[in-house]
Amino acid sequence: MAQKLSKKQKLQMIMDDFRLFSKNFIYIVDNENEKVKLDLNKAQVELDELMNKNKFVIVSKARQGGISTFTLAKALWRAVRNENENILIVSYKLDSSKALFEKLKQMNEWLPRTEYPSLFPKVRRENRDELFFDNGSRITCSVAGNKSIGRGSTYSYIHLSEYAFFSRQEMQLLSAEQSLMKGQNSQLTIETTSNGTGNHYHKVFMSAWKGHSKYKAMFIPFYHDLYRKQFKTEHDEAEKWFKETNKGSRLQAKDLTSEEKALHENGANLRFLMWRQYKLMDMELQEFQQEYPSNPMESFISTGQSVFDQAKVLERINHLLEPLHYKDMEDELPQQLRRYVNKGLSIFHLPKTKMKYYGGIDVSSGSGGDYSTISFYDSDGQQVASFYHNKTPVYKFAELVDLLGRWFNYAFLVVESNSYGLPLLERLRNDYQYMNLYKQRTFDQRGRKKMQLGFATTTTTKAILISDYKELFETGLINIECKETLSQMQIFVENNGKTGNKRGTNNYDDLVIANALAIQGMKANRWYVDI
Template identity: 25%
Template sequence: MVIALAKEHRRGIKRKLQQRPDKLAELKAILLDFEQFCYRMLKIKDKSGAMVRLILNDAQRRYAAKVFEDIAVGKPVRIIILKARQMGFSTVTEALIYYFTSLQEAKNAFIVAQSSDASSNLFDMFQLYYERVPSVIQPMSRKNNAKKLTFENPAIRTADRRLNPGLKSKITVQTAESRVLARSDTIHYLHASEVAFWPAKKKKRHLLSLLAALSKEPGSIGVIESTANGMEEFKQIWDAAVKGENDFSPLFFAWFEMPDYRKPVSPGFELTDDELELKAKYGLDDEQLQWRRYTIRNDCGGDSRQFDQEYPSAPDEAFLLSGESIFDNKFIKRLKESISRKGVIHEIDFVKNEIRQSHAGELVIYQKPVQGKRYVLAADTAKGKEDGDYDAAYVIDARTGEMCAALYGKWDTDLYGKKLNTLGLYYNTALLAVENNNTGESVLNTLYNTCHYPLLFMHKKGTMGWNTNQATRPVMISDFKEAIRDELYDVYCPDLYSECMTLIDNKGKAEADSGCHDDRIMAYSIALQVRQVADKWFEWFKKKQQQREGSKHEENNGGAGWI
């Protein structure tokens, strides 16, 4: 049993149903089955305002099943939901929270909505659950106000409350517009609703405090759900969940999973090319496509991109850019899906000056170095701010342009320099070009003065590294666009393509959309530029080595002659 039925309920059920064993068995069966609990015990208002039973649809059922699956294996439940609009996920999440909080003792549920109006709507939902639930499982409650349901004995006398305290559980609903959230109590059940629409300046701080207050014990529940709203914190948490970089299970629910999203087809209805593609890809019928067409025309101002954000068919459709995309994202998606070579994860041990396979490494190798081949290693450096960009570097074949390795992470500048030193030496002493903007000078200092890397690129005489500026950046981006668009070189890094999809035109300047990054783009762009002049650097290095060998030879042969 996933709930520990409270003493108050056990006594009440025994008192009211001890003479009705058939009803007692029926009630026990209902309490053990969440879907039956919703249908038999909870009431909601439908879109027409009528009071109806809560009947779960397929999408709600799939979500609830995941919750109970995690509880059954002894896990804390952590779920992030990306969804189409108005699919009933607030309704079922509040039903889950009511189920666990109103039947058990000493549970604290905390719900946060994007606005005051939205939080009022969610609180009204809880109140309706409480008011309409059968009395046999309706817990005692104090006078409820300030968007809080407190399940405890409302008696005035302390002795009465001590003798029969009630559940001592509570449900609190607040708005993300609040200055501070959840700074004291431990939260057992958390619902962060429509997170993508929380106030931008408070969103990150609120999420940090809520997740810090959320119990880590098995059976605790933390749900973050939202319709998409551009490139912001919700997308970052979603992306991390998809990559397995946090403990949230990502659940996506497409618009066509909602049974109500369909309209009768008019005579002469013909599908457009886009609709035919959707029909073939997702198995949609004409009534669903008619609803989509109607909604685009009437609710989305005729903008199919807006429909994709509000009613996505796939996760990558949901996150609408704030500006015009630099690339045709459908084309980029096809490139990403057709990558011909998967990389192997490695780690760089600069202490031992070696590179080895590791499941938790920061380096992905697509093509190991081949003796006699020449390589370019280009490194983008972070801005140095806590919330700034990442360090990113690529190794490419100097002759063919083929991508050979990708390095990505956040490091202190000296550590980054040492990792680049080991990586460059591994690739036959690659021509190493480090962006000298921002923290790049410190990275270069480590490479030159500490590591004594032998083949550092100089942007101009006396200046180590590559300088990205008003003159070089447009050329870099132009050549990068051409390379990707025309598929000039073999690119194997899916994350580079992901950055391409969030590169926008902001008043004539190509840059990452708000909340996104372009570190990989800049690193690869530097690699493409440096590759164009790599031959002369390798020839210079070859002559330098020959001169060094010649000097050693003269020393060895001439030393004895001077005696």
């Protein structure tokens, strides 16, 4: 028979486990204005598990996810449980910082100190933004301004709230990381709703989401279980509205639109979908997706000057094919192409006999700046392959283009002839004798016609390039499979009559150009070799 735990042992068990601590000792005010204990919801438990395994965590969420409440409780737990904790919680504006600090003070005041006087340290000093306990621990709430975060101090735990709205994000995050203690239990977390693309948060989150960062990413969609309780009142109102407008019937699965079916398959129940319809009466779809995203790409949706229809971009993102796994094409993939798979090269469909293929090629120096990109389509408009890498020198890139073109039935290639495109064309024609290349008709000042290899991009021809690509994508005449291409289409904007990627560090549009060039190949409908 198991030995019964003493009261002291039970209390120690609670103090050692954050979930038990919050459930027993943390009180909050719920949506009904009632004082209740903090019993962690599913998203908060998932975040706790992620934090238990990782030093750096970044969370993207829909509105009102309860993550700030979780963070304050976690900070308080660390401060009262351990000596000499130095904790910093940073918000993007003064009102938000004040609200967080008031909530923190309330949590601390509601700790059962009278019942357990030896369990919790007393507050030695309290001012407008700091709690300092007599065990040497402190929690500070501050505002992200133009100054470096945490300058002159080191912290055991730093949390950045609504980081996407910080000014000078990259500098602020670098400063926070440098101020973090090097100990095993030190931690830095970021939590925010998104604020468009082109900012440093977008870069950090997407890198983490792809698994290419020290940060571990978590995304909370609008239909997560935590919102069942959070939005219960609104859900009740939405269901009442839906019944009143549908002869007393609730929404049924058979009545869902294709977009709603996709959400339903991903976990959105019918109450969430009725609520979504209810909200869409008063807001545009893109506004809803920004406020209540169902996936990270929706949270970063661009509006205003976007060249491509963002609703169509997002819908396509939700239905992409995964690139073929190496083992699924091992017998057919040429030996020399194998080293590029999963290193920039994605194959979505294998070549078909007698099928014509069209490739768009955008070339960079390969020095680590802009990217060299390839996009291949079949004559039905289905994307079959994509390549994206910024450290492939022109001479190696030429070899790859030749290999890929010949594998796809001697594809018709449209190479942008600007800058590094000229040496690529020279190598393809002279070194590899690749003959199936796009030629552009030009005239000299005397009116004499001549043909030149490649597609020369000017202000005028780029407008045609992008317009044709936009039309074929939005009318469903091409089917894009490359997620990185669609991500670039999210930040491709028009500004003062010029099109290009939205300003920001590491924003690129090279894949957009490669895809648009492939479309010009299809449009030209020429072929210079037999297949």
